[in-house]
Amino acid sequence: MRDFVQWIRRNLSSTSICIAPNPQQGSDPRSREERKDNSLCRRENTYKMLPLILLSQVAMSIALPTPQCDLNKIIIAGGEYSLTNGTNVGSTVQYTCPEGKYPHPSYSQECLPNGNWSKQKAKPECKAVxxxxxxxxxxxxxxxxxxxxxxxxxxxxxxxxxxxxxxxxxxxxxxxxxxxxxxxxxxxxxxxxxxxxxxxxxxxxxxxxxxxxxxxxxxxxxxxxxxxxxxxxxxxxxxxxxxxxxxYWYTFDTPKEVAESFTAHLSETIEASDPDKVEDQAYRAIKVQTGGLMNIFIIMDASKSVGVDNFNTAKDVSVVFIERMASYDFIPRYSVISYASFAKPAVLLSDDDSTDAEAVIERIKNLKYSEHEDKQGTNTRAALYEVHKMLSLQNVRDPKKFMETRNVILLMTDG
Structure with missing residues (x-):
């Protein structure tokens, strides 16, 4: 850096003399060589100014402080809040209210680069549902x-x-x-x-x-x-x-309602396979024989934007969903994966107890949001790659059974 500054001083301190044409003559009496030298002189002076401009921009960027958002503007009346990264740019505030109330004007806000909180239409407060x-x-x-x-x-x-x-x-x-x-x-x-x-x-x-x-x-x-x-x-x-x-925008489904909705939609697309039945459906059904084969992948987003409360809700939904699946005449094989910046399988298809609903439920209940220490990213691709690896292993072990197995992926994420 010191050599760079010395080079700037040396170049800016040098004197350049450029000859300008006489405006009264209406033409330039200089020779072609003189005009060429003058053109080079102007270009050289332009180049010498560039380091000064660049240096001034560097100095400005060093001098400007990192924006911080005002903590006083997110205090919610009648409720509580939590921050993902303090009052730094990119930090998200999540609001919670007592049962029967909701955070107005929104459930969350983000600290913007201009030092303001997003969705800052009104002072946060908990209102009656x-x-x-x-x-x-x-x-x-x-x-x-x-x-x-x-x-x-x-x-x-x-x-x-x-x-x-x-x-x-x-x-x-x-x-x-x-x-x-x-x-x-x-x-x-x-x-x-x-x-x-x-x-x-x-x-x-x-x-x-x-x-x-x-x-x-x-x-x-x-x-x-x-x-x-x-x-x-x-x-x-x-x-x-x-x-x-x-x-209303604040209305939400309970874990029981979500799980029942999943199973209801799944039941509409699952039917017993009957070779004598005439195919007459406009939608794509998942045919499973009584005692047939099915893999169910339950994938839960544990990234920072989801938060511990929503992650626990996803766990509750998964538990009720598995309990509802017990009503079918076949026993599915489960895989459970949580992910943030990386994917972490909790249950593999190859596990001995992956067909034991109670054992799978117990492992889901033991999942911890804190297991994903780095929650900066939402690496859905990593989670789906784990699915790909498990299916590839199934195919290698028993290609015939693999082709007879139906697969369902239940992905719970905030986007």
């Missing part, structure tokens, strides 16, 4: 009618004469922002398809339930529609698509 307000209910009544429903509030339903009730009479607003039970429906059973119902917070267009008739759903403002916004009455007298629901 609300459940969607019913705006339409066909062929019946519900009580009480209010503008807002909070945790613990109960809705009571009744049907008009000539209509039969399907679903619960009472539904309770739960801490996760969802009503307990299924949608309550009043149906006269005169349609080809049953009344598809209207979830709280939604409006429905279409009240004829004959084959090929369509119903459409929309949600109230500030709510998001999950499921199918349009459903068609099919020839088998069932509705296409998935039952819709309207949710």
């Amino acid at each position: 609300q459940c969607p307000r019913p705006v339409m209910f066909e062929s019946g009544e519900f009580y009480p009618r209010k503008d807002r429903y909070f945790v613990g509030d109960v809705l009571e339903f009744e049907c008009w004469g000539g209509f039969k009730m399907f679903g619960p009479v009472n539904r309770t607003c739960q801490p996760n922002g969802k009503w307990s039970g299924e949608n309550t429906i009043c149906d006269d059973q005169e349609g080809d398809c049953p009344n598809p119902g209207i979830p709280p917070g939604a409006r429905k267009v279409g009240d004829s339930y004959k084959i090929e008739n369509t119903v459409k759903y929309t949600c109230e403002p500030r709510m998001e529609l999950f499921g199918s916004k349009e459903r068609v009455c099919k020839e088998d007298k069932s509705w296409s698509g998935a039952e819709p629901s309207c949710r």
